Structures are given as structure tokens and as C-alpha cells.
Amino acid sequence: MNTKRARCGNVPCEWCDRDDRACRFCRGSGWWRPERPHQTAAGELSWARVDEPCRMCGNTGKEHNALSAPPAH
Template sequence: MNEKRDRCGNTPCSWCDRDDWTCRFCLGSGWWRPEKPHRDNSGGLTWARVEEPCRMCGNTGKEHDPLPGSAPTSHR
């Protein structure tokens, strides 16, 4: 597993400037393990775990826009 990024790539990003909300999808690791469909040799469909950068926080481990109206006000 690779390290998480410092920033999500949006400039400016008021969410990356915060340290008080951990991403609820990856629990702050910056990585998550979703399942994806996989067809085996006999044609059956199974599910395989993959590990990839968290798309919800941009691999930062910091929550991004969790609830309407809860955006930080210091960087608007």
C-alpha cells in the first residue's frame, strides 16, 4: 500500500487545509478496498477485493465536503 497525498489536487481546497475530519470512507488511510466483479474461467461471477486510492477524499485521508452546510468558513 502506498502513502496518502498531502492535497487532493483542487487549488485552493479548504478541506485539505483542515486536519479535524478524517475521511469516513477510508478511515484516514487514503486507501480503500472496494469489491469489483470478476468472471472466473467457468463463466461464474465472483467478487474480488481491490486496493486503490480513496476517491472520496482524493487519497488525502481528510474528509471532503461531508455534509451540506458544513464547509469550513475560514477559506471561502
């Protein structure tokens, strides 16, 4: 259903060049579904689920956080 991008937009990007790590925030889907507070017409507070492109991986579904890279030995 939802598509993801091949690259995050940074060129060059070493994270986009590799395919072995899935983004841990969206689990590789490139999308995440946070819940947002939402006020109903009756004035009650409820939660609404929204679909957003994952900002952590630029909607690529590939891990982009350098902090999660395996330590260099």
C-alpha cells in the same frame, strides 16, 4: 504500504488545510477497497477486492464532503 497524498489537487482547499477530520469513506487511509464482480475462467461469478485511491478525499485521507461539516451556529 499504500501512500496518500498531502493535498487533493484543489488549490486552495479548505479541507486539505485541516487535519481534524478523517475521510469517512476510507477512514483516513486515503484508499478504499471495494469488491468488484469478477468472472473466473470457469465462468463462475466471484468477488475480487481491488485497491483504489479514495475519490471522495482525493487520496488524502481527509474528509472532503462539505455536507458532513458541522452545522454553523
